[in-house]
Amino acid sequence: MLDKFGIAKRIAKELQDGYYVNLGIGIPTLVANYVPQGIEVILQSENGLLGIGPFPFEEDVDADLINAGKQTVTTTNGSSFFDSAMSFGMIRSGRVDLTVLGAMEVADNGDIANWKIPGKMVKGMGGAMDLVASAKNIIVAMQHVNKAGESKLLSNCSLPITGLGCVKKVVTELGVFDVIPEGFKCIEYAPGVSIDYIKEKTIGRLVIADDVKEMSID
Amino acid sequence: MLKKVVNNAEEAIKDITDGATIMLGGFGLCGIPENSIAALVNKGVKNLTCISNNAGVDDFGIGLMLKTRQVKKMIASYVGENAEFERQLLSGELEVELIPQGTLATRCMAAGYGIPAIYTPAGVGTEVAEGKETREFDGKTYLMEHAFKSDFAIVKAWKGDTHGNLIFRATSRNFNPLMAMAGKITIVEVEELVQPGELDPDMIHTPGIYVNRIFKGVNYEKRIEQVTVTKRG
Numbered sequence: 001m002l003d004k005f006g007i008a009k010r011i012a013k014e015l016q017d018g019y020y021v022n023l024g025i026g027i028p029t030l031v032a033n034y035v036p037q038g039i040e041v042i043l044q045s046e047n048g049l050l051g052i053g054p055f056p057f058e059e060d061v062d063a064d065l066i067n068a069g070k071q072t073v074t075t076t077n078g079s080s081f082f083d084s085a086m087s088f089g090m091i092r093s094g095r096v097d098l099t100v101l102g103a104m105e106v107a108d109n110g111d112i113a114n115w116k117i118p119g120k121m122v123k124g125m126g127g128a129m130d131l132v133a134s135a136k137n138i139i140v141a142m143q144h145v146n147k148a149g150e151s152k153l154l155s156n157c158s159l160p161i162t163g164l165g166c167v168k169k170v171v172t173e174l175g176v177f178d179v180i181p182e183g184f185k186c187i188e189y190a191p192g193v194s195i196d197y198i199k200e201k202t203i204g205r206l207v208i209a210d211d212v213k214e215m216s217i218d
Numbered sequence: 219m220l221k222k223v224v225n226n227a228e229e230a231i232k233d234i235t236d237g238a239t240i241m242l243g244g245f246g247l248c249g250i251p252e253n254s255i256a257a258l259v260n261k262g263v264k265n266l267t268c269i270s271n272n273a274g275v276d277d278f279g280i281g282l283m284l285k286t287r288q289v290k291k292m293i294a295s296y297v298g299e300n301a302e303f304e305r306q307l308l309s310g311e312l313e314v315e316l317i318p319q320g321t322l323a324t325r326c327m328a329a330g331y332g333i334p335a336i337y338t339p340a341g342v343g344t345e346v347a348e349g350k351e352t353r354e355f356d357g358k359t360y361l362m363e364h365a366f367k368s369d370f371a372i373v374k375a376w377k378g379d380t381h382g383n384l385i386f387r388a389t390s391r392n393f394n395p396l397m398a399m400a401g402k403i404t405i406v407e408v409e410e411l412v413q414p415g416e417l418d419p420d421m422i423h424t425p426g427i428y429v430n431r432i433f434k435g436v437n438y439e440k441r442i443e444q445v446t447v448t449k450r451g
Contacts, residue, residue: 046319047245048389055446063248063440064376064390070246070299070443081388083395083423084245084271085327088320092339115316116345122307122316123298129346130320133339164343 002173002190002217007141009034009217010188011100011171014139015041022046022091022131024101025069027141031100042078044096046087046127051079068127088127092134099135101128103142103167105157108183108204110167112140113159125162132163144172144201151203153177153184174198176215182207188215222382222426223411224433227257230405234370236263237290241326241366241397242270242280243373246299246443249390250279251374253407253435259286267291269368271322271393273303278441284312295319299443317346321363323396328365330399330428335364371401374435375424378408379415382429383422395424404428407435 002010008030015021015031017039023029032052035041043052045067052067053074060074067073090096105113112132115125132138146152153170170177175198176188183205186198195208224230231254234240244250258266259282266289273294274281281300283289291313297303306312317325318340328336337360341347351362373394376387384406386394398404411434 045389047248048392055448057450058447061442061445061447062388063442064388066246066248066389066442066444068245070248071446072442072444073446075388081391083386083391084319084323084393085396088323092320119308122304122314124294124296124316125318125341125346126296127319129318129344130338130340133342161344 001193002215005030006190006217007171007173010176010215011139011141012036014098014169015039017041019097020044020050020095021098021100022096022135024099024128026102028100028102029069031141044087044090045073046084046091048082048084048087049073049075049079050082051076053079088130091127091130094134094136096135098137098139099131100139100141101131103140103152105152105154105159106140106142106167106170107154107157108179110165110179111157112162112167113157114162116160118160128162132166135166138167139169139171140167141171144174151201153202153204155204174201180207185209186212188213190215220381222429222432223380224431226433227253227407227435228260230254230407230431230433231257231261231372234258234261234263237265238263238370239267239269239368241368241371241401242268243371243392243394243397244279245271245389245392247275247279247441249374249386249392249394250274251372251407252438254372254405255279255282258288259283262286262288264288265290267293269293269322269366271295271319273297273300275299275443276302278439291315293317293322295322317341323393325363325366326393326396326400329367330396333365335362337362366400368401369403371397371404373398373404373406375406375408377410377412377417378406378429378432379412379417379426380432381414382406382426382432383417384408384424384429385417385421386423391423398424399428403430405430406432408432409435409438
């Protein structure tokens, strides 16, 4: 079974040279730490920065320079700043190659819910609805089950939807799942996780790939 | 003679009255009009409709106006950092309209560009789409979203001149130039106020025609929500 760093490491393997990538808050942000050697990706922060650099040294902290998670960051050579309309312009017009975000629920048709639990938690969708409505490739990084031990990979989302039929791949602590017309296709399982366990923890339609293999993250 | 310069935030906001709709620039606490928010709290205007990406934190930014119950309705995209906000929302004391961030930005832009509405794919098939007109273009469904109408837009810029030309800095730009274009009356606070000619025209983000009032802000706290650093060595 993977921890959150393992999930991030596995997703980093999906990065390709020259990609423009938007990483959501939480596990997705960690993906930036595992960009494979020898490839260059440009990170987009929807608050208006293309080319997110590492966290600053203490003396370089700048209140005017943050990422979408409100963390202090830096620029890199080749960075640019822009306003929020242009930021979502580049997202909606399909310039961002890959979006990685967290979710509360994903359905086996690719629907995603991640912005609201009625009567309990309201944080808002932020940029998630714009991203999922437009991105070419969307990977969800999340825990396979919720705190109550219930599957988050469902037949239908029970929570308010963020976007319809948009998720292409889900990476959890148990495995890697492509979203295909037949449902969640398990293409890799995490070290120490059995296919039976994945079946037990997945409510949505599940297909096991003929060539399913153990995930390699290093 | 252009007379846009006012002495301070109190003077800039003096005609904002109860029930007004105001836009406030900023993303999180980055690039928020601190001086103007403080002046609004002091003035005690009530029943405001606020359009802003976030709602501040419990003790800073728009959070200060929530604490004093000055906000009747909040239009925002993400409010996760404010416990008082969440409490007022869940208890029904505060009216809230949550909209996608790109939609928020583009509705501001449309207002500033004189375009009554835009079509966006964001929110199709979700609660956001309820009651809204949809239209298909090239086989994909889009929502019609109206340009914002607001009485005042209050923004923070880095530098401005007395004609109202503005330059923003780093990610504190965010919604500020969009909202600056979108208010019936646009109020700007700047860190540095200079004379016309001192700013390079090629570097201007917001041309002064959009700005009605400008003043030099004081005592910026520029609070950071999450200080994240790289350790040396």
